[in-house]
Amino acid sequence: MRQDEADPKGLVRESYRIEGITGPECRSIFIDWALSLQPGVDVDEALRAVLAEYALAAPDHPMSAVLTQALVRPDPPRRRGGRAARLGA
Secondary structure, eight states, X not given: OOHHHHSTTOHHXXXXXXXXXXXXXXXXXXXXXXXHSOTTOOHHHHHHHHIIIIITTOTTSHHHHHHHHHHOOXXXXXXXXXXXXXXXX
């Protein structure tokens, strides 16, 4: 994937240039980045592209942590409650 597709506004690139940037600021930039992707762009592929471009050179940067966490998928929700739970079945 080309960098202009993976980071169309250069938001991730610029986040790595901001000295003293914090985790919460990186999360905010990440949301803006995700919303700026063109329809049809595979988000996981774009994440891997920006990680390969920027995070390898700065593994301790807060944006590297945000991008890495974005690749981790949460466990699917499990059903809790309902009739069976109330009746103790």
